[in-house]
Amino acid sequence: MSAEEPLFRVVRGTPTAEELAALVGAVFSRSHPETAPPAPVSAWSRSARPTPLLLAGRNAWRLSGLPR
Template identity: 70%
Template sequence: MSADEPLFRVVRGVPTAEELAALVGVIAARSRPVAPAAPAPASLWARSARPTGAALAAGRGAWRAAGLPR
């Protein structure tokens, strides 16, 4: 494709300037690469179930410490 060739052409009908502008906008939006979506943050409910800080250690009193807030 040479530099003077159009990127697209209308083969049927007579579009208005507004219709051509809308078509160009859609083509431009669809041709851009889409960035991967960021993962959704965990809800407060889900975060409350996850241990924070150091991993839980086994040993004396570990069962009690596992249920206490840190």
């Protein structure tokens, strides 16, 4: 593909500039996925999530309130 060759060719119809921009944006976003790492989870947010396993035992009630 040369620099003179267009990336898209309209086969049928006459799209507006906005429609072409939406198409280019959709194709670009699919071909270049976001590579940013996910945001870190705060301790406050993590404390609201269910714990994987709470063990029963002598100090289970006290340990259930402590951060993991």
